Amino acid sequence: MNDIPWIEIIVGLVVAAGGGASLAYLLPRARRRSRTPGEGGPDTRAGSGTGTIEAERPEVEEAAPEVTGPASGTLVAEPELERPEPVAGRMVRLRDRLARSGSPLGARLLAVLSRDSLTEDDWDEMEELLLLADVGAGPTADLLGALRTRVRVLGVGEPAAVRTLLREELVKLVDPALDRSLRTTGPTTDDGTPLPAVMLVVGVNGTGKTTTVGKLARVLVAEGRSVVLGAADTFRAAAADQLQTWGARVGVPTVRSDRDGADPASVAFEAVTRGRDEKVDVVLVDTAGRLQNKAGLMDELGKIVRVSSKVVAPSEVLLVLDATTGQNGLTQARVFGEVAGVTGIVLTKLDGTAKGGIVVQVQRELGVPVKLVGLGEGPDDLAPFDAEQFVDGILG
Numbered sequence: 465m466n467d468i469p470w471i472e473i474i475v476g477l478v479v480a481a482g483g484g485a486s487l488a489y490l491l492p493r494a495r496r497r498s499r500t501p502g503e504g505g506p507d508t509r510a511g512s513g514t515g516t517i518e519a520e521r522p523e524v525e526e527a528a529p530e531v532t533g534p535a536s537g538t539l540v541a542e543p544e545l546e547r548p549e550p551v552a553g554r555m556v557r558l559r560d561r562l563a564r565s566g567s568p569l570g571a572r573l574l575a576v577l578s579r580d581s582l583t584e585d586d587w588d589e590m591e592e593l594l595l596l597a598d599v600g601a602g603p604t605a606d607l608l609g610a611l612r613t614r615v616r617v618l619g620v621g622e623p624a625a626v627r628t629l630l631r632e633e634l635v636k637l638v639d640p641a642l643d644r645s646l647r648t649t650g651p652t653t654d655d656g657t658p659l660p661a662v663m664l665v666v667g668v669n670g671t672g673k674t675t676t677v678g679k680l681a682r683v684l685v686a687e688g689r690s691v692v693l694g695a696a697d698t699f700r701a702a703a704a705d706q707l708q709t710w711g712a713r714v715g716v717p718t719v720r721s722d723r724d725g726a727d728p729a730s731v732a733f734e735a736v737t738r739g740r741d742e743k744v745d746v747v748l749v750d751t752a753g754r755l756q757n758k759a760g761l762m763d764e765l766g767k768i769v770r771v772s773s774k775v776v777a778p779s780e781v782l783l784v785l786d787a788t789t790g791q792n793g794l795t796q797a798r799v800f801g802e803v804a805g806v807t808g809i810v811l812t813k814l815d816g817t818a819k820g821g822i823v824v825q826v827q828r829e830l831g832v833p834v835k836l837v838g839l840g841e842g843p844d845d846l847a848p849f850d851a852e853q854f855v856d857g858i859l860g
Protein backbone atom coordinates (compact mmCIF):
# COMPACT_ATOMS: atom_id res chain seq x y z
CA MET A 465 0.00 0.00 0.00
CA ASN A 466 2.76 2.29 0.90
CA ASP A 467 4.26 1.55 -2.51
CA ILE A 468 1.47 3.40 -4.35
CA PRO A 469 2.83 6.76 -5.33
CA TRP A 470 0.64 9.65 -4.15
CA ILE A 471 0.74 11.18 -7.60
CA GLU A 472 -1.12 8.11 -8.99
CA ILE A 473 -3.82 8.47 -6.36
CA ILE A 474 -4.32 12.11 -7.24
CA VAL A 475 -4.46 11.32 -10.98
CA GLY A 476 -6.94 8.53 -10.23
CA LEU A 477 -9.21 10.92 -8.31
CA VAL A 478 -9.13 13.46 -11.11
CA VAL A 479 -10.05 10.82 -13.71
CA ALA A 480 -12.90 9.56 -11.51
CA ALA A 481 -14.25 13.09 -11.19
CA GLY A 482 -14.16 13.48 -14.99
CA GLY A 483 -16.01 10.19 -15.45
CA GLY A 484 -18.62 11.37 -12.99
CA ALA A 485 -19.15 14.45 -15.09
CA SER A 486 -19.85 12.43 -18.24
CA LEU A 487 -22.18 10.12 -16.31
CA ALA A 488 -24.01 13.17 -15.08
CA TYR A 489 -24.67 14.02 -18.73
CA LEU A 490 -26.21 10.63 -19.35
CA LEU A 491 -28.27 10.18 -16.23
CA PRO A 492 -30.42 13.06 -14.99
CA ARG A 493 -32.48 13.56 -18.07
CA ALA A 494 -35.26 15.24 -16.16
CA ARG A 495 -32.85 17.91 -14.96
CA ARG A 496 -31.54 18.57 -18.46
CA ARG A 497 -35.06 18.91 -19.72
CA SER A 498 -35.77 21.75 -17.34
CA ARG A 499 -33.55 23.92 -19.51
CA THR A 500 -35.46 26.82 -20.97
CA PRO A 501 -36.58 25.90 -24.50
CA GLY A 502 -34.37 27.46 -27.08
CA GLU A 503 -31.63 28.15 -24.52
CA GLY A 504 -28.25 27.04 -25.79
CA GLY A 505 -28.03 24.39 -28.51
CA PRO A 506 -30.71 21.83 -29.10
CA ASP A 507 -30.78 18.89 -26.74
CA THR A 508 -29.45 16.02 -28.78
CA ARG A 509 -31.05 13.33 -26.65
CA ALA A 510 -34.71 13.84 -26.00
CA GLY A 511 -35.40 13.13 -22.37
CA SER A 512 -37.93 10.83 -20.83
CA GLY A 513 -41.41 11.93 -19.88
CA THR A 514 -42.30 14.86 -17.78
CA GLY A 515 -44.03 12.69 -15.22
CA THR A 516 -47.45 13.96 -16.18
CA ILE A 517 -48.45 10.90 -18.16
CA GLU A 518 -47.54 8.10 -15.83
CA ALA A 519 -50.65 6.07 -16.52
CA GLU A 520 -49.91 5.95 -20.20
CA ARG A 521 -46.16 5.49 -20.08
CA PRO A 522 -44.71 2.02 -20.59
CA GLU A 523 -44.19 0.17 -17.35
CA VAL A 524 -40.63 -0.76 -18.24
CA GLU A 525 -38.25 2.18 -18.08
CA GLU A 526 -37.58 3.05 -21.71
CA ALA A 527 -34.27 4.28 -22.97
CA ALA A 528 -34.90 7.82 -24.13
CA PRO A 529 -35.40 7.98 -27.88
CA GLU A 530 -32.47 9.46 -29.72
CA VAL A 531 -32.63 12.51 -31.84
CA THR A 532 -30.70 12.34 -35.04
CA GLY A 533 -30.19 14.71 -37.87
CA PRO A 534 -28.66 18.08 -38.34
CA ALA A 535 -29.76 19.34 -34.94
CA SER A 536 -27.70 16.70 -33.15
CA GLY A 537 -24.72 18.97 -32.74
CA THR A 538 -22.20 16.34 -33.81
CA LEU A 539 -19.20 17.50 -35.78
CA VAL A 540 -20.02 15.51 -38.89
CA ALA A 541 -19.84 17.41 -42.17
CA GLU A 542 -23.39 18.21 -43.21
CA PRO A 543 -24.37 16.69 -46.55
CA GLU A 544 -25.70 19.18 -49.02
CA LEU A 545 -29.43 19.58 -48.45
CA GLU A 546 -31.88 18.93 -51.24
CA ARG A 547 -34.30 21.61 -52.30
CA PRO A 548 -37.78 20.07 -52.54
CA GLU A 549 -39.93 20.97 -55.50
CA PRO A 550 -42.53 23.72 -54.84
CA VAL A 551 -45.96 22.36 -54.06
CA ALA A 552 -47.97 24.51 -56.45
CA GLY A 553 -48.40 22.82 -59.80
CA ARG A 554 -47.42 19.35 -58.63
CA MET A 555 -50.75 17.80 -59.52
CA VAL A 556 -50.44 19.26 -63.00
CA ARG A 557 -46.99 17.73 -63.36
CA LEU A 558 -48.30 14.40 -62.12
CA ARG A 559 -51.51 14.49 -64.15
CA ASP A 560 -50.00 12.60 -67.06
CA ARG A 561 -49.12 9.82 -64.72
CA LEU A 562 -52.67 9.77 -63.47
CA ALA A 563 -53.94 9.82 -67.03
CA ARG A 564 -51.80 6.82 -67.91
CA SER A 565 -52.96 4.83 -64.92
CA GLY A 566 -56.59 5.93 -65.09
CA SER A 567 -56.97 5.82 -68.85
CA PRO A 568 -58.98 2.61 -68.90
CA LEU A 569 -61.73 4.44 -67.01
CA GLY A 570 -61.61 7.84 -68.69
CA ALA A 571 -60.95 6.67 -72.21
CA ARG A 572 -63.47 3.84 -72.11
CA LEU A 573 -66.20 5.96 -70.58
CA LEU A 574 -65.70 8.56 -73.26
CA ALA A 575 -65.67 5.91 -75.97
CA VAL A 576 -69.07 4.66 -74.84
CA LEU A 577 -70.50 8.14 -74.42
CA SER A 578 -69.46 9.13 -77.91
CA ARG A 579 -71.62 6.52 -79.58
CA ASP A 580 -74.38 7.89 -81.76
CA SER A 581 -77.33 6.95 -79.64
CA LEU A 582 -76.85 5.40 -76.27
CA THR A 583 -78.58 2.07 -75.71
CA GLU A 584 -79.31 0.33 -72.42
CA ASP A 585 -76.27 -1.86 -73.08
CA ASP A 586 -74.11 1.26 -73.31
CA TRP A 587 -75.36 2.51 -69.96
CA ASP A 588 -74.74 -0.94 -68.45
CA GLU A 589 -71.22 -0.88 -69.82
CA MET A 590 -70.59 2.48 -68.20
CA GLU A 591 -71.94 1.21 -64.91
CA GLU A 592 -69.56 -1.72 -65.10
CA LEU A 593 -66.61 0.57 -65.84
CA LEU A 594 -67.37 2.79 -62.87
CA LEU A 595 -67.85 -0.17 -60.53
CA LEU A 596 -64.55 -1.65 -61.69
CA ALA A 597 -62.88 1.64 -60.86
CA ASP A 598 -64.22 1.32 -57.29
CA VAL A 599 -66.55 4.28 -57.52
CA GLY A 600 -69.11 2.22 -55.57
CA ALA A 601 -72.72 1.30 -56.29
CA GLY A 602 -74.41 4.39 -54.80
CA PRO A 603 -72.17 7.02 -56.37
CA THR A 604 -72.24 5.16 -59.72
CA ALA A 605 -76.04 5.17 -59.74
CA ASP A 606 -76.08 8.87 -58.90
CA LEU A 607 -73.60 9.76 -61.61
CA LEU A 608 -75.31 7.75 -64.34
CA GLY A 609 -78.73 9.02 -63.32
CA ALA A 610 -77.61 12.62 -63.60
CA LEU A 611 -75.77 12.00 -66.84
CA ARG A 612 -78.70 10.21 -68.47
CA THR A 613 -81.02 13.05 -67.63
CA ARG A 614 -78.69 15.71 -68.95
CA VAL A 615 -77.83 13.82 -72.15
CA ARG A 616 -81.53 13.34 -72.84
CA VAL A 617 -82.75 16.78 -71.80
CA LEU A 618 -79.97 18.65 -73.54
CA GLY A 619 -79.98 16.33 -76.53
CA VAL A 620 -76.22 16.22 -76.39
CA GLY A 621 -74.55 14.03 -78.99
CA GLU A 622 -71.13 15.26 -80.02
CA PRO A 623 -68.19 13.84 -78.08
CA ALA A 624 -66.81 17.17 -76.80
CA ALA A 625 -70.14 18.12 -75.22
CA VAL A 626 -70.60 14.66 -73.73
CA ARG A 627 -67.10 14.84 -72.31
CA THR A 628 -67.94 18.17 -70.66
CA LEU A 629 -71.04 16.69 -69.05
CA LEU A 630 -69.17 13.64 -67.82
CA ARG A 631 -66.41 15.82 -66.42
CA GLU A 632 -68.91 17.98 -64.54
CA GLU A 633 -70.67 14.98 -63.04
CA LEU A 634 -67.41 13.34 -61.99
CA VAL A 635 -66.18 16.55 -60.34
CA LYS A 636 -69.47 16.80 -58.45
CA LEU A 637 -68.99 13.24 -57.25
CA VAL A 638 -65.47 13.93 -56.01
CA ASP A 639 -66.82 17.05 -54.30
CA PRO A 640 -64.68 20.13 -54.85
CA ALA A 641 -66.36 21.88 -51.89
CA LEU A 642 -64.68 19.68 -49.24
CA ASP A 643 -62.05 21.37 -47.10
CA ARG A 644 -58.85 19.57 -48.07
CA SER A 645 -56.40 21.94 -46.46
CA LEU A 646 -53.81 20.35 -44.20
CA ARG A 647 -53.88 21.75 -40.70
CA THR A 648 -50.26 22.77 -40.45
CA THR A 649 -50.83 25.35 -37.74
CA GLY A 650 -51.00 23.96 -34.24
CA PRO A 651 -53.15 25.09 -31.32
CA THR A 652 -52.07 27.68 -28.77
CA THR A 653 -51.84 27.40 -25.01
CA ASP A 654 -54.12 29.43 -22.75
CA ASP A 655 -51.50 32.17 -22.58
CA GLY A 656 -51.29 32.32 -26.37
CA THR A 657 -48.06 30.36 -26.84
CA PRO A 658 -48.14 28.61 -30.22
CA LEU A 659 -47.74 24.84 -30.22
CA PRO A 660 -46.67 22.65 -33.13
CA ALA A 661 -49.19 21.06 -35.44
CA VAL A 662 -48.90 17.35 -34.72
CA MET A 663 -49.66 15.02 -37.59
CA LEU A 664 -49.93 11.29 -37.04
CA VAL A 665 -49.68 9.03 -40.05
CA VAL A 666 -51.49 5.69 -39.72
CA GLY A 667 -52.58 2.75 -41.86
CA VAL A 668 -52.15 -0.92 -42.65
CA ASN A 669 -48.82 -2.46 -43.65
CA GLY A 670 -47.03 -1.35 -46.76
CA THR A 671 -49.46 1.35 -47.86
CA GLY A 672 -46.67 3.95 -48.00
CA LYS A 673 -46.76 5.61 -44.57
CA THR A 674 -43.05 6.15 -44.11
CA THR A 675 -42.65 7.31 -47.69
CA THR A 676 -45.57 9.69 -47.22
CA VAL A 677 -44.11 11.14 -44.02
CA GLY A 678 -40.83 11.69 -45.87
CA LYS A 679 -42.54 13.31 -48.84
CA LEU A 680 -44.72 15.40 -46.56
CA ALA A 681 -41.69 16.66 -44.67
CA ARG A 682 -40.38 17.88 -48.01
CA VAL A 683 -43.67 19.60 -48.81
CA LEU A 684 -43.52 21.41 -45.46
CA VAL A 685 -39.86 22.34 -45.88
CA ALA A 686 -40.66 23.67 -49.36
CA GLU A 687 -43.21 25.92 -47.67
CA GLY A 688 -40.69 27.20 -45.16
CA ARG A 689 -41.97 25.22 -42.16
CA SER A 690 -39.72 23.77 -39.47
CA VAL A 691 -40.33 20.06 -38.90
CA VAL A 692 -39.42 17.25 -36.48
CA LEU A 693 -40.02 13.63 -37.44
CA GLY A 694 -41.01 10.95 -34.93
CA ALA A 695 -40.16 7.34 -35.84
CA ALA A 696 -42.92 5.62 -33.89
CA ASP A 697 -42.75 2.64 -36.24
CA THR A 698 -40.60 0.65 -33.84
CA PHE A 699 -41.86 -2.65 -35.20
CA ARG A 700 -40.08 -2.72 -38.56
CA ALA A 701 -36.36 -2.46 -37.96
CA ALA A 702 -35.53 -0.44 -41.05
CA ALA A 703 -38.41 2.02 -40.75
CA ALA A 704 -36.60 4.49 -38.47
CA ASP A 705 -33.50 4.44 -40.70
CA GLN A 706 -35.72 4.98 -43.73
CA LEU A 707 -37.44 7.92 -42.06
CA GLN A 708 -34.19 9.41 -40.83
CA THR A 709 -32.77 9.29 -44.36
CA TRP A 710 -35.80 11.15 -45.68
CA GLY A 711 -35.41 13.79 -43.00
CA ALA A 712 -31.66 14.20 -43.38
CA ARG A 713 -32.05 14.98 -47.07
CA VAL A 714 -33.94 18.15 -46.24
CA GLY A 715 -32.34 19.01 -42.90
CA VAL A 716 -35.10 17.69 -40.65
CA PRO A 717 -34.19 15.85 -37.40
CA THR A 718 -35.71 12.52 -36.42
CA VAL A 719 -36.61 11.38 -32.91
CA ARG A 720 -36.23 7.62 -32.73
CA SER A 721 -35.55 4.81 -30.31
CA ASP A 722 -32.28 2.94 -30.44
CA ARG A 723 -34.13 -0.25 -29.63
CA ASP A 724 -36.40 -2.27 -31.94
CA GLY A 725 -39.78 -2.91 -30.40
CA ALA A 726 -39.59 0.09 -28.06
CA ASP A 727 -42.92 1.52 -26.99
CA PRO A 728 -44.12 3.55 -29.98
CA ALA A 729 -46.21 5.81 -27.74
CA SER A 730 -43.03 6.76 -25.90
CA VAL A 731 -41.29 7.76 -29.13
CA ALA A 732 -44.32 9.74 -30.27
CA PHE A 733 -44.42 11.46 -26.89
CA GLU A 734 -40.75 12.42 -27.11
CA ALA A 735 -41.09 13.69 -30.67
CA VAL A 736 -44.05 15.91 -29.79
CA THR A 737 -42.30 17.11 -26.63
CA ARG A 738 -39.22 18.02 -28.61
CA GLY A 739 -41.32 19.80 -31.21
CA ARG A 740 -43.04 21.81 -28.49
CA ASP A 741 -39.85 22.62 -26.60
CA GLU A 742 -38.02 23.72 -29.73
CA LYS A 743 -41.03 25.59 -31.05
CA VAL A 744 -41.08 23.86 -34.41
CA ASP A 745 -44.07 24.31 -36.70
CA VAL A 746 -44.94 20.68 -37.39
CA VAL A 747 -44.23 17.29 -35.81
CA LEU A 748 -44.81 14.39 -38.18
CA VAL A 749 -45.15 11.00 -36.51
CA ASP A 750 -44.81 7.79 -38.52
CA THR A 751 -46.51 4.72 -37.02
CA ALA A 752 -46.15 1.01 -37.73
CA GLY A 753 -48.42 -0.70 -40.23
CA ARG A 754 -51.25 -2.57 -38.53
CA LEU A 755 -54.21 -4.55 -39.74
CA GLN A 756 -57.47 -3.00 -38.70
CA ASN A 757 -58.74 -6.35 -37.35
CA LYS A 758 -55.90 -6.83 -34.85
CA ALA A 759 -57.38 -5.52 -31.63
CA GLY A 760 -54.07 -5.34 -29.73
CA LEU A 761 -52.42 -3.26 -32.43
CA MET A 762 -55.39 -0.98 -32.75
CA ASP A 763 -55.33 -0.45 -28.97
CA GLU A 764 -51.67 0.45 -29.29
CA LEU A 765 -52.59 3.03 -31.92
CA GLY A 766 -55.22 4.48 -29.62
CA LYS A 767 -52.54 4.79 -26.97
CA ILE A 768 -50.17 6.60 -29.36
CA VAL A 769 -52.91 9.14 -30.05
CA ARG A 770 -53.76 9.58 -26.36
CA VAL A 771 -50.16 9.86 -25.19
CA SER A 772 -49.23 12.37 -27.91
CA SER A 773 -52.32 14.37 -27.02
CA LYS A 774 -51.03 14.81 -23.47
CA VAL A 775 -48.42 17.12 -24.93
CA VAL A 776 -50.24 18.55 -27.95
CA ALA A 777 -53.48 17.23 -29.47
CA PRO A 778 -52.97 16.09 -33.07
CA SER A 779 -54.04 18.58 -35.71
CA GLU A 780 -54.25 15.82 -38.28
CA VAL A 781 -54.48 12.05 -38.21
CA LEU A 782 -53.79 11.02 -41.78
CA LEU A 783 -54.83 7.57 -42.92
CA VAL A 784 -52.66 6.28 -45.74
CA LEU A 785 -54.63 4.08 -48.13
CA ASP A 786 -53.12 2.17 -51.01
CA ALA A 787 -55.31 2.95 -54.02
CA THR A 788 -54.60 -0.44 -55.54
CA THR A 789 -56.36 -2.25 -52.69
CA GLY A 790 -59.72 -0.77 -53.68
CA GLN A 791 -62.75 -1.70 -51.59
CA ASN A 792 -60.63 -3.01 -48.75
CA GLY A 793 -59.61 0.58 -48.13
CA LEU A 794 -63.13 1.37 -47.06
CA THR A 795 -63.11 -1.12 -44.21
CA GLN A 796 -59.70 0.12 -43.12
CA ALA A 797 -60.89 3.71 -43.16
CA ARG A 798 -63.89 2.88 -41.00
CA VAL A 799 -61.91 1.13 -38.26
CA PHE A 800 -58.99 3.58 -38.23
CA GLY A 801 -61.50 6.39 -38.16
CA GLU A 802 -63.06 4.98 -35.00
CA VAL A 803 -59.80 4.26 -33.19
CA ALA A 804 -57.64 7.18 -34.19
CA GLY A 805 -60.08 9.88 -35.30
CA VAL A 806 -58.84 10.14 -38.88
CA THR A 807 -59.07 13.68 -40.28
CA GLY A 808 -57.77 13.12 -43.79
CA ILE A 809 -56.86 10.45 -46.31
CA VAL A 810 -53.64 10.12 -48.25
CA LEU A 811 -54.27 7.94 -51.28
CA THR A 812 -50.98 6.43 -52.46
CA LYS A 813 -49.95 4.49 -55.55
CA LEU A 814 -52.58 6.17 -57.72
CA ASP A 815 -49.95 6.02 -60.44
CA GLY A 816 -50.32 2.26 -60.55
CA THR A 817 -54.06 1.75 -60.72
CA ALA A 818 -57.25 2.67 -62.50
CA LYS A 819 -59.16 2.27 -59.24
CA GLY A 820 -59.10 5.90 -58.18
CA GLY A 821 -62.85 5.72 -57.61
CA ILE A 822 -62.16 4.79 -54.00
CA VAL A 823 -61.69 8.55 -53.48
CA VAL A 824 -65.41 8.98 -53.94
CA GLN A 825 -66.46 6.13 -51.67
CA VAL A 826 -64.17 6.95 -48.77
CA GLN A 827 -65.24 10.55 -48.73
CA ARG A 828 -68.89 9.79 -49.08
CA GLU A 829 -69.09 7.05 -46.48
CA LEU A 830 -66.78 8.54 -43.90
CA GLY A 831 -67.07 12.24 -44.54
CA VAL A 832 -63.26 12.44 -44.47
CA PRO A 833 -61.64 14.20 -47.41
CA VAL A 834 -58.75 12.89 -49.47
CA LYS A 835 -56.11 15.53 -48.81
CA LEU A 836 -53.04 14.20 -50.56
CA VAL A 837 -52.29 11.75 -53.33
CA GLY A 838 -49.14 9.73 -53.95
CA LEU A 839 -48.36 9.44 -57.64
CA GLY A 840 -45.00 7.73 -57.68
CA GLU A 841 -41.96 6.70 -55.70
CA GLY A 842 -40.03 9.91 -56.34
CA PRO A 843 -39.40 12.22 -53.35
CA ASP A 844 -41.71 14.92 -54.67
CA ASP A 845 -44.41 12.65 -56.08
CA LEU A 846 -46.94 13.68 -53.45
CA ALA A 847 -49.52 16.31 -54.35
CA PRO A 848 -52.36 18.10 -52.62
CA PHE A 849 -55.56 16.56 -53.90
CA ASP A 850 -57.58 18.70 -56.24
CA ALA A 851 -60.96 17.39 -57.43
CA GLU A 852 -60.92 19.03 -60.86
CA GLN A 853 -57.37 18.10 -61.68
CA PHE A 854 -57.96 14.58 -60.49
CA VAL A 855 -60.93 14.22 -62.83
CA ASP A 856 -58.98 15.77 -65.70
CA GLY A 857 -56.26 13.25 -64.96
CA ILE A 858 -58.55 10.24 -65.19
CA LEU A 859 -60.32 11.59 -68.26
CA GLY A 860 -56.94 11.98 -69.96
Ligand SMILES: Nc1nc2c(ncn2[C@@H]2O[C@H](COP(=O)(O)OP(=O)(O)OP(=O)(O)O)[C@@H](O)[C@H]2O)c(=O)[nH]1
Pocket residue numbers: 667668669670671672673674675676697700703751752753754812813814815816837838839840841845
Ligand atom coordinates in the same frame (compact mmCIF):
# COMPACT_ATOMS: atom_id res chain seq x y z
N1 LIG B 1 -45.79 3.72 -57.14
C1 LIG B 1 -45.87 4.23 -55.91
N2 LIG B 1 -45.24 3.63 -54.90
C2 LIG B 1 -45.34 4.15 -53.65
C3 LIG B 1 -46.09 5.32 -53.40
N3 LIG B 1 -46.01 5.60 -52.07
C4 LIG B 1 -45.24 4.63 -51.52
N4 LIG B 1 -44.83 3.76 -52.46
C5 LIG B 1 -43.99 2.57 -52.29
O1 LIG B 1 -44.64 1.64 -51.44
C6 LIG B 1 -43.68 0.86 -50.76
C7 LIG B 1 -44.00 0.81 -49.28
O2 LIG B 1 -43.78 2.10 -48.74
P1 LIG B 1 -43.46 2.37 -47.20
O3 LIG B 1 -43.45 3.84 -47.04
O4 LIG B 1 -42.28 1.61 -46.75
O5 LIG B 1 -44.76 1.73 -46.54
P2 LIG B 1 -45.19 1.69 -45.00
O6 LIG B 1 -46.66 1.88 -44.99
O7 LIG B 1 -44.41 2.63 -44.20
O8 LIG B 1 -44.83 0.21 -44.63
P3 LIG B 1 -44.93 -0.52 -43.18
O9 LIG B 1 -44.20 0.34 -42.21
O10 LIG B 1 -44.30 -1.85 -43.39
O11 LIG B 1 -46.37 -0.65 -42.88
C8 LIG B 1 -42.32 1.48 -51.08
O12 LIG B 1 -41.71 0.72 -52.10
C9 LIG B 1 -42.68 2.86 -51.60
O13 LIG B 1 -41.73 3.38 -52.50
C10 LIG B 1 -46.77 5.94 -54.52
O14 LIG B 1 -47.48 6.94 -54.41
N5 LIG B 1 -46.62 5.36 -55.74
